[in-house]
Amino acid sequence: MDLKEVEKKWQKIWEERKLHEFDYGNISSKLYVLEMFSYPSAAKLHIGHWYNYGPTDTYARFKRMQGFNVFQPMGFDAFGLPAENYAIKTGIHPKDNTLANIATMREQLKAIGGMFDWSAEVVTCMPDYYKWTQWMFLQLYKNSLAYRKEAPVNWCPSCQTVLANEQVIDGSCERCHAKVLRKNLTQWFFKITAYAEELLEGLDEIDWPEKTKLMQRNWIGKSVGGEIEFKTENGDSFKVFTTRADTLFGVSYVVLAPEHELVDKLTAPGQREAVERYKFQSAMTTEIDRMSTVREKTGLFLGSYAIHPLTGEKIPIYIADYVLVSYGTGAVMGVPAHDERDFEFAKKYGLPIKRVIKGEEGKDELPFVEPGVLVDSGEFSGMGSEAAKDAIMEKLKTLGSGQKKVNYRLRDWLVSRQRYWGAPIPIIHCPRCGEVPVPEEDLPVELPYDMVFTPDGQSPLAKCEQFVNTVCPKCGAPAKRDSDTLDTFVCSSWYFLRYPDAKNSQKPFDSELINKMLPVDKYVGGAEHACMHLLYARFFTKALRDMGYLNFDEPFKSLVHQGVILGPDGNRMSKSRGNVVSPDTYIEKYGTDIFRLYLMFGFSYIEGGPWNDDGIKAVSRFIDRAEKIVLKAFSMEGSKQIGPAERDLDCVKNYTIKQVSADLEVFGFNTSIARLMELVNAMYKYDQESQKDAEFFKACARDLVLLIAPFAPHFAEELWEMIGGPFSVFKQRYPKCDEKALVRDEVEIAIQVNGKVRARVNVPSQLDREQLEKYVLTLQQVEELAQGKPVKKVIAVPGKLVNIVL
């Protein structure tokens, strides 16, 4: 079969016959299968796209053949930094470049032969999409879930521009190598923390990989404790968050983040210069370095003191870069006797180490970080840690200097970008009225085309007069548009809601329809999105639900991560490493069916691994063998009584049906294909029989074509036509397993002696545990193995083994 011709032929027919369009008349049997949409930073699909879309399409086709009305849309996540950087480098406009890339990728995606419903395509950089991204922003704004505050950005003092983390290499600008600073800018945030608790609890309800849920749990980072207020000598006050209020009497210093708002005020005159220097140093250190637990702790005494809220002692105030403004209150209390980090810090700066928690007898070593019994803690001495936490927080509450608090590591989501290629933020800044949302009827706020991208210290849009100058929708006075654009994660936080109603020009989506189409039944994409995209999408869903637009709580009922295909050298594929493998050469040679089949057969889907094309010929051979035996069966004549050979083949066939169906449910493509190979092998074996039953063999061959169809769609469609099947093979039902055919009279089990396999025997398959034990002990072989030693114990596992302990 000329697979490449066959692929073209069926792609054309499928498109003409609209085989892949979703049937909106039959939503009750819908199955929403979604792959993460692609980012068109380069024109061509890479192996990663193929690995995501090919196998998932096999799953979708399998589900379709099981009778589901499958909705599998595709689109493009088209805004983002790389297109803009490319424009700065080459002068090609991001829009032109992006749209050209999309056009190429769309054709390639069609050539994969996936059953994508292109009538539902979305492209996030088009005004008919980002209009609704802006609408989303306005709804969050109206519901007090969008707000502005100051936050640090990476700032290159030489390029005069904000840098993405990716553009900072070892603390320097990737373009000019100047030292990067952190600088504060006023920026928009989404209040994802308002949903922290629900985002945490919702994880229990969804069918996601445990590791992903665990990562999200840790990312949200709930800790239960208290906020304790420390007053300073000059009457200011600040709060610290702690989970160990029981150690409060052991506090010997407090530490503020260098960026803490009170630092300047609390700095003694003699310390000012040193403090400035320290602040500058920390501004140049990355957060990852600052959080390192092995890096030597540094800090600086500010020269002023706080007052201990219970003892009234004077406590020195330090700044240290291991304290982050973005976590908790940006200040911590130092309890050297009961915290590793504080212990280290106190030893380095000669601070008192005061033990206030006693452990069991003999556990005298410091730091002692476990719970215990309080000592030297005034009225609380003698209490256990847990009780003391409560009691101390209660006491602080009556004094007005503390309260219990749940703290989350999760921070609000910074969505402002000082860049061009994104959805403009639909806010107008009026000198009189302040920040005014753009009225919904004025959306979209269109991104102007004629632009200068050269970085010079401002957002590109701020320099575009015709964009930035407008009038206040409230008072009509001259006003300025917000010149920042939205993080592209905002676009991708709701695209799955747009797909089923992608052409709606009145609303982002029709709630009634979306409530029937969602949640997504199977979402497939990379694990690298575990904490950000997947969390943001959940947040959007919950926020829209609370606004009344949706009636479900979670966007993705079930989630699968494909693994990463690495370069042949085991490293991540990258141009700079020169280890990029292009799918195109393989498709040129073998066609898309063989390529996707190999991706499924050569790797464990969830694991991925280094690229290696050793097995690609094998799947090509498998397809040839399958074709040959199917055509041979259909050219056969003759009949006979169904005998052992037929029963054997029937058993293999039904076992294959059962295993393939079960493995596909869990994306076990490699084992599914292995089972299909076994079936083909069994058919060749049957073909050796001197007497065959043609009708039986044809039925088996017909089932084989159906079984292969989701894996090699074009090939199977062609073969189906050749054996006289009606259009289309994908309108047929996937074969079902006949359990009766699987029943065998005898089953081989292993005989173990003291846990080592000594023999294999056939036993009647229907024996239960006790019967099996008795049966095996009567065997002569077993007597020989026991060599007259007394049998101490027998463990029988029906269908598997019998272990005899002597």
Next chain:
RNA sequence: GCCGAAAUGGCGGAACAGGCAGACGCAAAGGACUUAAAAUCCUUCGGAGAUCCUAUCUCCGUGCCGGUUCAAAUCCGGCUUUCGGCACCA
């Protein structure tokens, strides 16, 4: 550094909830067919050893060290290496 994963023959990978390690393939070797090659088909294929030396048996073997168990690739403790993420790549 922190969070999350992974490690199985020469190679890709199987092994469902602790129950026969190596399914299915690749590569390799031998053979059949052929004038020859390709293709195809058949056989062997973790390591070491023993024997009445090619379907008989023994020992070792799932990254490393230890433990639990009648039984561990699988569970527990401690390492090593590799991969994903760490909030402005998406």
